[in-house]
Amino acid sequence: MDVSSIILPSRLNRRTFLKAAGTVASAATLGSALSACGSTSSGGSTVTLQYWDYYVSQSPWLDNEVKLFEAAHPNIKIKRTINNNTTYDQLFNLSVKANKQPDVFMVTGTATPYNEQMQKGWWLPVDKWINATWKNRFPTGTFYQGNNMFNGKTYTAPLGGSGVFQQLYLNTDVFKAAGLTNSDGTPKVPQTWDDVANFADIITKKGNGQYYGLGFGAGGGGSITNWVDLFIRAAGVPGGAFGGTGGTWYDGFDYRVGKYTFSSDRNWEDFITLLLEWKQKGYFYPNSLSITDETARAYFERGKFGMIVGGVWNQAEWTTHGFTNYGLTTLVGPTTTRKGFYYHTPGGQEFAISAQTKHPEEAWQWFNWLYSNESEQRWVQTYNEDLSIFANLNDPSKIKFKPFAEYVANAPLNLTYPNPNMRNPETAKVIFNSLSPNLNDAIVGLWTGQLHDMKAALSDIESRANSNIQKGISQAQASGVKVSINDYTYPDWDITKNYITKPNQA
Structure with a gap:
């Protein structure tokens, strides 16, 4: 559980959750990747932009x-570097220290919170190019201090819309074999x-060691808490076990009580107890704790287990493999x-665009294209990646693929x-440090038997x-920031309804 900047509970951004787990890169690999950073020119008037995601x-x-961008801008080339999710944050922070940031990059805020990166001047403001018309395409309230703006300057924007963060996927072939169709x-x-x-029990018994009811991948940077997240929210735990973006808002905070x-x-104890019961009864694929999230997705695709929890990003990967035979649901509760x-x-x-880029105009062109x-x-209608930040594009009737249409x-x-942040912009100046050991560590300890007292x-x-929250607030107060725990407490919040935060409300 990373609570490195509790003040940024923005959207539940799927890209900031695990999409491709793997082993941690070696120092040599990091060094090699860093050597590729920085702006380059590929001769003549053609500019090559270094781009990371x-x-x-x-x-x-x-x-x-x-491909489309380069065809429309023949004088700009994009050198794309695809990084591993589990090492991206480390690599990006190293690139900053080495003064070798890519020109344009997907942002990450785990080690260094977003508002701190803006404050330190790592990113280039885009106000030079944007105007009210550009901003007004986004939902009302999208741009504000400490989220994607700092000291009145705009640095970034959301790409995806706000959909259900986790889904419970159901392998049709496995369910059919178990008589559950x-x-x-x-x-x-x-x-x-x-x-x-009940379904897991039927599938596991029917599988007789060939396939199981449930599965996940917690190895190589994967997490078991996504299982907790989907089931515990529907029980009435608004903080869930995952939430927010890029290390800025994670795990279990209840705004109603601050x-x-x-x-x-x-509810936490009830569901984790149930999760461990499922494990003891053999419903989970036996190696779930050691295989990676990527491997688990592949195993689900191959029918090694009937149910897996994951985000919408799984769908695009499965489609590229020709696997489309599944259903889904979400937010499954005790009732x-x-x-x-x-x-x-x-x-x-x-x-975002690097403040160190040597080609700001070209970098802006690529940023704006995205x-x-x-x-x-x-993004949403052709490739079925996720919801668009532009709500008019999120029309299920225009989605041909049924599972994605269901998600939309x-x-x-x-x-x-x-x-x-909206209530009191001063909260953008509060920094919260990471917490270790965290929730995932505790669940793993209970799973393996290293911990016995839940x-x-x-x-x-x-x-x-x-205590971490109080420490962060106290440190901010000591530096003259006008904040308190009251800024994070909303006793009038009904978690079954949309909440509209009013600026500077008491």
């Missing part, structure tokens, strides 16, 4: 955008925790009535929630997380 399953869309051949959809347990509630909200949802606030970040209506339309149609399950583990995390 960690899109993997989204590569078909991105590669096509590069509807008359039309689609998988029966579990409605409750008990349904998931605290982390790992031990004080019984059929959802008591909580996914949440977002307007705002967000995706791409945020164009045409590129976004291809579920967008209303992501509600707006309180926004401290209540003690959850109480420890809650205590340290809340």
